[in-house]
Amino acid sequence: MTDVTIECIQGNIAHQPDMDAVVNAANAQLMPGGGVAGAIHAAAGPGLAEECRAKAPIKPGEAVITAAHDMPNSYIIHCLGPVYGVDNPSDQLLAGCYRNALKLAKQEELESVAFPAISTGVFGYPLEDALGIAVQTLREASPACPRLRRLRLVLFSDDDLRVCQAILDRT
Structure with a gap:
């Protein structure tokens, strides 16, 4: 069992230079889009889209890993979160994103991973519910990752950060 710290900050997921990997809230084709995927692809450069082509498509709950290209991190882990109210069971699919990302982190012997609030943007997942699933799943799955x-x-905003910090404080 490892001693894993879970923290939350307000910031840009594409600018986490002190982390081994960042997680992309990807679309099924792993291509640039809006939000997190757009920011990560812009920061990583065109080589990321080229590498992603061979790994797509992915399904809700799945995760794949690529190099970070022009970003200072070693890797990008791409997760396809569920569209709330469409992809069901949404809670299990969302938890699968975090679990599968940690499996890839274990495989690569990573020490640190930064996650966005998967599925809370255009995919419509209620923030507090999504972050509750994220924190619970990360706490349950992280002991299996010895490094x-x-x-x-x-988190995107100060309000989102307050929600996350409240969840961490009470769990």
Whole structure:
């Protein structure tokens, strides 16, 4: 069992230079889009889309890993979260994103991973519910990753950060 710290910050997921990997809230084709996927692809450069072509498509709950290209991290882990109210069971699919990302982190012997709030943007997942699933799943799955030391949830706004911090404080 490892001693893993889970923290939350307000910031840009594409600018987490102190983390081994960042997680992309990807679309099924792993291509640039809006939100997190757009920011990560812009920061990583065109080589990321080229590498992703061979790994797509993915299904809700799945995760794949690529190099980070022009980003300072070693890897990008791409997760396809569920569209709330469409992909069911949404809670299990969302938990699968975090679990599968940690499996890839274990495989690569990573010490730190930064996550966005998967599925809470255009996919419509209610923030508090999504972050509750994220924190619970990360706490349950992280002990299986012996090298892992830090997990970070990177939130878009100060309000999102307050919600996340409240969840961490009460769990």
